[in-house]
Amino acid sequence: MILLWNDTFISEDELRISKDDRGYHFGDGVYEVIKVYGASMFTAEEHIDRLYESADKIKLIIPYTKDVLQKMLYDLVETNNVIDGHIYLQITRGVVPRQHYFPSEGIEPMLLAYTKEAERPLNQFEAGVKAKFVEDVRWLRCDIKSLNLLGNVLAKQEAHEEGCYEAILHRGEKVTEGSSSNIFGIKGGVLYTHPADNFILNGITRRVILQCCKEIGIPVIEEAFTREQTLAMDELFLSSTTSEITPIIEVEGNRIGSGARGQWTEKLQESFEKKLPQAIGI
Template sequence: MGYSLWNDRIVADGEVVIDKEDRGYQFGDGIYEVVKVYNGQLFTAQEHIDRFYSSAEKIKLTIPYSKDKLHQLLHQLVEANEVGTGHVYFQITRGTTPRNHIFPDATVPAVLTGNTKENPRPIENFEKGVKATFVEDIRWLRCDIKSLNLLGAVLAKQEAHEKGCYEAILHRGEKVTEGSSSNIYGIKDGVLYTHQADNFILNGITRAVILKCAEEIGLPVKEEAFTKVQALEMDELIVSSTTSEVTPIVEVDGTAIGNGQPGEWTRKLQAQFDTKIPQAINA
């Protein structure tokens, strides 16, 4: 039997009931986060929780629990499901009320749910690299909010899947923004480039870890957008997310990146990233 988070309780999966008039279901009116679990331990949980509350504030949604309480609930959920290596997903919606575009009265309680999944680290992707494709970024203009409204990202990811690619590299005009469910980085002449953290991208928690790793290994960082042409001319390309960690992109739309193999700086970043997570996972 599996367990889920439902508001302030850990319950059996079958006990969770979402009303047909939940605003998350009808409007995508809510936010979410995904936290990695290594060796039974939540990784960068506080950073994810901080972003969760920040996203909520940006859409004027009140979370009826303290950050400490939410952290405790997530820990209990991981323990209840005995997760080793995997992740925990959680979301909150603006609640259940008769369908109306206007926000419901403040007395309508938000609905918090969460679940876990056991899944191994994608080691083969780390070692061999993945393929990607360019897709026009048609999403809204507040990508800094981790909203449940993901249709633009879903369409981009499906296009990449249909082309046999791991990820879609999104671009507005000629400028690369991020991936459909990830952040994108290019390395050229010993400098790492990635789009600045503004409203056009989600400032990834893994992104922050990678930028710290870059500093620690002596890899200079420039947070500025690069173009599609520049992306193809990079010595190395990387995709990152909670589940992708530091994954090299070795081919984009049939064009090899660098020599078509994961690069030296990527390997160094992967090794430094590994030092941040529980050592038992690398044993």
């Protein structure tokens, strides 16, 4: 595998991460995951824009223009001959002896990106998954796609230990998002999802889904719904870059709707797939 290390392509064996990298000590950095379909990056500009937005929110200056970074990522995909998979990209504040406050000027941020081949989990998109509720005890800047994911990891582990695919996070009674996804409910032909504020990450797939809703005529209400309302939804699904649109058919033993993928979820999946690069043969 060839990696992108700052602005240089290296082999995995050549990678050396310093003990003083602030990403290692503090999770002081931001990241993105970009899906690759048919050797093309999907919504690359949107992901890169969000990366720069997250970096700006933590006062981290990325030392490349957006166009240069996008070109380096395309070259990385081509170099590794990735057809279907994804890119993981992270940027930390850089290498400096451990101290909590930001380093002085002159410290270069550290960029790392790599690719991974991955097939689309088509059976999951049709069969659906199970989920459980987990209290959302994370910090209050979930809109920043930072390297600080311990709260998400603990929630995902709790769900995993109970045989669930995802943890549905909630603050009090109000559902926010999943541990690694956005959450949507459909009731009476209306789609509900938490507004894109500081309590959730405004997912790129989430944004595509809202476009799909306009195109196929599903009204959207962006407001938080409760755990009780979650269980009463006709349809429930999650979205992310790697999970696309995945139906949730059961939450803590409670069947959602008919217990199978709903008609609106299926229509949204069909609309979403029409936006993917045609090279994947859909």
